[in-house]
Amino acid sequence: MTSLLEIDNLTGGYRDTHVLFNVSARIEAGSVLGVFGRNGVGKTTLARLVQGSLITGAGDIRLEGHSVASRPSHARRKRGIGYMPQTSMVFDDLTVRENLTLGSNREGPERYFDRFPRLAERLDQPAGTMSGGERKILAFVRAMIEDTKVIVLDEPSEGVQPENIAHMAECLMDRAKAGAGILLCEQNLSFLTGISDWYLGLDAGTVVLDKPANEVSIERLRSILSL
Numbered sequence: 608m609t610s611l612l613e614i615d616n617l618t619g620g621y622r623d624t625h626v627l628f629n630v631s632a633r634i635e636a637g638s639v640l641g642v643f644g645r646n647g648v649g650k651t652t653l654a655r656l657v658q659g660s661l662i663t664g665a666g667d668i669r670l671e672g673h674s675v676a677s678r679p680s681h682a683r684r685k686r687g688i689g690y691m692p693q694t695s696m697v698f699d700d701l702t703v704r705e706n707l708t709l710g711s712n713r714e715g716p717e718r719y720f721d722r723f724p725r726l727a728e729r730l731d732q733p734a735g736t737m738s739g740g741e742r743k744i745l746a747f748v749r750a751m752i753e754d755t756k757v758i759v760l761d762e763p764s765e766g767v768q769p770e771n772i773a774h775m776a777e778c779l780m781d782r783a784k785a786g787a788g789i790l791l792c793e794q795n796l797s798f799l800t801g802i803s804d805w806y807l808g809l810d811a812g813t814v815v816l817d818k819p820a821n822e823v824s825i826e827r828l829r830s831i832l833s834l
């Protein structure tokens with residue numbers, strides 16, 4: 608059966624340096640794939656390969672059965688792959704409002720203001736004047752309101768306070784319930800274990816765990832993080 612997103616024997620990285628080797632994964636509509644591993648194992652590289660800012664070396668990436676591996680990132684976005692990068696994720700010179708309304712195919716952000724009231728308070732402020740954690744939340748809500756089928760998020764919880772991480776988890780589960788597939792790269796185990804349906808553990812650019820969440824103990828996850 609065709610999955611929403613299929614990553615098939617993917618090898619790739621930066622110019623001549625391959626960082627990921629033969630990585631395969633599936634994301635079903637309505638589910639969360641939790642990608643984890645220590646610093647430098649290749650999580651960001653995987654996120655960028657799926658989003659298209661890095662070019663596939665070998666293997667394939669398919670969205671609803673159609674290969675996107677040779678498509679540029681804007682074409683993948685158009686087909687429904689959204690992305691929240693780990694860094695440089697908002698336009699600092701634009702206001703919060705402009706960051707939330709720029710581009711097409713977006714719903715209004717208002718329904719996220721209950722969970723993240725700071726955004727509503729700062730709508731007319733340049734995003735660059737927000738704290739690091741606030742900018743993360745802004746980038747997160749930008750990713751939530753896009754009309755996308757798959758959302759790739761690279762360590763969204765980094766630098767965000769626990770209460771807001773819990774709200775992020777609720778938002779991701781809402782999007783999954785509405786049919787999106789979520790590719791969540793994370794090191795925060797309580798966030799990851801709270802919402803993942805499936806785990807993909809990476810070490811040195813290869814897959815060391817690929818299992819449904821209900822078959823994996825927290826000790827196993829911890830052991831991979833301390834490999």
Ligand SMILES: Nc1ncnc2c1ncn2[C@@H]1O[C@H](COP(=O)(O)OP(=O)(O)OP(=O)(O)O)[C@@H](O)[C@H]1O
Pocket residue numbers: 621624626644645646647648649650651652653693
């Ligand atoms: N622009 C680049 N050029 C060459 N190698 C790079 C580049 N960016 C990252 N790498 C290398 O790719 C490897 C994987 O990095 P990546 O950022 O994907 O890891 P990560 O798992 O996301 O780490 P972290 O948890 O620290 O964000 C590392 O060895 C890193 O040095």
